[in-house]
Amino acid sequence: MSEVPDLTSIFFYILVTGLPTTLILTVLALGFGFLLGMVLAIMRVYGERELAWIGSVYEKLLRGIPVLVLIFIFAYGIPEIFWYLDSLYRQVASIILALSLRSAAYQSQIFRGAILSVNTGQMVAARAVGMKKIQAFRHIILPQAIRLAVPGWTNEYSVVIKDTSFAYSFGVIELTKAAYRVSVNFPILWAPTMLIAAILYFAVTYPVTRIFGQKQNKKLKELGIGGR
Amino acid sequence: MRKQAAIIGMILCLGGGLAIGWFIPALFPAPPRVAVIDTIQSRGTFIVGTSADYPPFEDYYTNNDTYYGFDIDIADLIAAEMGVTVVWVDMDFDSLVGACTAGTIDMIAAAMTYNTDRAEKLAASNTYVTVAQAVIVKNSSSMTITALDNLTIPANQLVGVQSGTVMQSDLEALGMIAGVNFTTYPRADALMLALDGGAIEAAYVDEPIYEAFKTTYDIKIIFSTDPEPLALWTRYSEPELLYVMNKVIFEGYQDGTIQDLIIKWFG
Numbered sequence: 001m002s003e004v005p006d007l008t009s010i011f012f013y014i015l016v017t018g019l020p021t022t023l024i025l026t027v028l029a030l031g032f033g034f035l036l037g038m039v040l041a042i043m044r045v046y047g048e049r050e051l052a053w054i055g056s057v058y059e060k061l062l063r064g065i066p067v068l069v070l071i072f073i074f075a076y077g078i079p080e081i082f083w084y085l086d087s088l089y090r091q092v093a094s095i096i097l098a099l100s101l102r103s104a105a106y107q108s109q110i111f112r113g114a115i116l117s118v119n120t121g122q123m124v125a126a127r128a129v130g131m132k133k134i135q136a137f138r139h140i141i142l143p144q145a146i147r148l149a150v151p152g153w154t155n156e157y158s159v160v161i162k163d164t165s166f167a168y169s170f171g172v173i174e175l176t177k178a179a180y181r182v183s184v185n186f187p188i189l190w191a192p193t194m195l196i197a198a199i200l201y202f203a204v205t206y207p208v209t210r211i212f213g214q215k216q217n218k219k220l221k222e223l224g225i226g227g228r
Numbered sequence: 229m230r231k232q233a234a235i236i237g238m239i240l241c242l243g244g245g246l247a248i249g250w251f252i253p254a255l256f257p258a259p260p261r262v263a264v265i266d267t268i269q270s271r272g273t274f275i276v277g278t279s280a281d282y283p284p285f286e287d288y289y290t291n292n293d294t295y296y297g298f299d300i301d302i303a304d305l306i307a308a309e310m311g312v313t314v315v316w317v318d319m320d321f322d323s324l325v326g327a328c329t330a331g332t333i334d335m336i337a338a339a340m341t342y343n344t345d346r347a348e349k350l351a352a353s354n355t356y357v358t359v360a361q362a363v364i365v366k367n368s369s370s371m372t373i374t375a376l377d378n379l380t381i382p383a384n385q386l387v388g389v390q391s392g393t394v395m396q397s398d399l400e401a402l403g404m405i406a407g408v409n410f411t412t413y414p415r416a417d418a419l420m421l422a423l424d425g426g427a428i429e430a431a432y433v434d435e436p437i438y439e440a441f442k443t444t445y446d447i448k449i450i451f452s453t454d455p456e457p458l459a460l461w462t463r464y465s466e467p468e469l470l471y472v473m474n475k476v477i478f479e480g481y482q483d484g485t486i487q488d489l490i491i492k493w494f495g
């Protein structure tokens with residue numbers, strides 16, 4: 001074992017080897033979760049009774065299952081669902097799938113709330129000027145709903161980015177695993193290394209919640225469609 | 229009303245489709261089996277799972293981003309025999325058996341001792357090295373034991389092991405309960421820190437772990453077991469890969485390669 005590295009080089013090691021993977025996992029999980037969550041929200045708000053019921057059951061079910069259990073189900077329980085992937089990528093795929101499915105449940109709640117908080121009179125008015133329901137949704141409701149959803153959505157981002165650390169035990173070298181590797185090499189640096197990992201997580205979480213969350217709140221208030 | 233009927237119809241069709249999809253595969257003959265050794269050779273990479281936190285068997289060196297250790301060299305020998313390179317998947321020790329069963333990794337090389345529990349799930353190679361297990365204490369300790377079940381005496385119960393290892397199974401076979409009669413630690417170095425800090429009185433570990441840490445901490449062996457065999461593991465459905473693994477182990481002993489590696493890593 002060579003000499004103990006200084007904290008700056010540990011910081012850059014974790015930054016370079018760990019952070020990109022963590023961010024990629026987060027973006028993919030949030031992206032797929034956004035698509036599915038949006039569909040579920042629309043199903044719940046505008047769907048017929050049965051569709052709304054499916055959406056609500058999905059959301060209640062997925063909100064009640066720990067994401068680690070979901071990863072175990074996809075990674076070791078039914079790995080055949082990724083038969084088309086090389087076996088090396090199956091675990092990553094199951095992590096992304098589990099995170100997106102879970103995130104979709106929460107995001108559907110965020111978007112459902114946002115769609116409902118746009119005044120119903122606007123839909124009526126849009127229909128009155130001759131828009132079809134889908135046009136009214138696309139051009140009147142959705143733009144406002146997405147803006148309204150941003151503050152809540154940043155909260156979901158901060159949850160997902162921290163949950164990517166579950167990938168650590170599945171052979172994905174993300175931020176936590178990179179920090180863990182440094183600590184295994186130099187047990188004396190266990191505490192400072194994990195502190196660096198904590199700082200990095202904070203550094204990518206806080207600015208987003210700050211800029212998109214609080215600034216958006218202010219802007220919504222200026223626009224007069226919500227915010228605190 | 230028509231809309232509702234359409235939606236109910238949709239749901240029924242979905243359910244019906246799922247049900248049919250469940251049964252239809254049984255009507256077709258199973259696709260021809262592709263041996264994993266062919267996949268390895270066409271892909272050019274041999275995916276091996278390990279838990280790289282267990283020097284001198286396997287560790288990951290962050291200074292130059294390389295895996296190193298005894299098991300790493302053994303896996304490289306097997307890959308060289310097949311003419312491919314190793315891709316390491318570094319995961320939790322506890323997760324390795326699941327990952328190998330699920331087909332994510334082709335082989336486990338993680339200083340895994342042979343035992344019947346594991347052999348029910350996965351196929352073991354021939355022994356590639358044997359290690360004894362040892363009970364170690366601090367040099368200043370006055371604790372002595374003459375057999376492993378001495379550890380069950382209440383006065384001796386501050387014992388620590390690494391979780392998921394055969395050492396844990398050994399203690400459980402003596403009727404001890406994890407978290408009650410002994411403490412488990414996820415990693416060897418956490419175990420050593422606990423021993424050094426006085427959280428536990430004794431640690432039950434593989435003997436090479438003692439060799440690796442004896443210069444760092446003031447420790448001694450008070451009891452060691454007979455050497456136990458370590459094996460590499462793969463799935464039972466892959467006899468071709470198992471054959472190559474065993475061939476490399478036997479030939480490594482015949483031409484002295486493995487003996488050289490044992491001297492290199494265990495001194």
